[in-house]
Each structure stands twice: as C-alpha cells, then as structure tokens.
Amino acid sequence: MNNRTRTLVRSAAIGVSATLAGTLMLTGPAYAAVGVDTTALRDAVTVDGVIDHLEAFQAIADANGGNRAAGTPGHEASLDYVRGLLDAAGYDTWTQEFTYERSS
Numbered sequence: 667m668n669n670r671t672r673t674l675v676r677s678a679a680i681g682v683s684a685t686l687a688g689t690l691m692l693t694g695p696a697y698a699a700v701g702v703d704t705t706a707l708r709d710a711v712t713v714d715g716v717i718d719h720l721e722a723f724q725a726i727a728d729a730n731g732g733n734r735a736a737g738t739p740g741h742e743a744s745l746d747y748v749r750g751l752l753d754a755a756g757y758d759t760w761t762q763e764f765t766y767e768r769s770s
Contacts, residue, residue, distance in 0.1 A: 722747060723744060723747070726740055726743045726744050726747060727740055729743070730743060736766070736768065737768070745761065749761075
C-alpha cells in the first residue's frame with residue numbers, strides 16, 4: 667500500500683467513524699439492542715469502493731482549483747456526484763438550502 671492509498675484509507679476510516687458515531691448518537695442505545703443484521707451493509711462497503719469515491723472527490727477538487735468548499739463550484743460538483751449516485755440507487759433526493767456564516 668503506497669502513501670497515497672494509506673492517506674485515502676485513513677481519511678475514509680475517519681469519515682466512516684464520524685458517520686457511525688453520528689448515527690449511534692442519533693439512534694441511541696435502544697436501536698443497538700434490537701439486533702439489526704448489518705451484514706449486507708458491512709459487506710457492501712469495501713476499501714476499494716471507498717477509495718474510488720475518495721478519488722472521485724479528489725478529481726472534482728482538482729478540476730475546481732483544488733477546492734470543494736461550501737459555496738464553490740467544487741461543492742456544487744460534489745453535490746451533483748453524490749446526488750447522481752443516490753438517484754441511480756433509487757433514492758428520491760433533494761437539497762435543502764440554508765444560510766451559514768463562513769470566516770474568510
């Protein structure tokens with residue numbers, strides 16, 4: 667595994683860990699006790715698949731001046747990428763506009 671792959675895998679692990687932690691906080695311990703079988707989900711998430719998506723996001727950043735920050739064309743392209751994946755998987759997607767403060 668080269669340094670780029672290690673970095674991508676580390677980034678993916680951080681992202682997956684944060685997502686799982688957020689899900690656990692939202693669902694609480696009651697759902698953990700239900701014993702939902704997550705085998706199919708865990709089998710579907712592979713290192714190669716995560717790296718493919720990370721490389722797609724990097725390509726989007728590279729095509730947009732190295733930037734995917736909110737409010738930039740890179741962010742819009744990232745949104746289109748994710749929306750396209752979800753739509754192709756059969757999800758009904760939409761975006762919700764909101765305001766936020768951003769320091770320069």
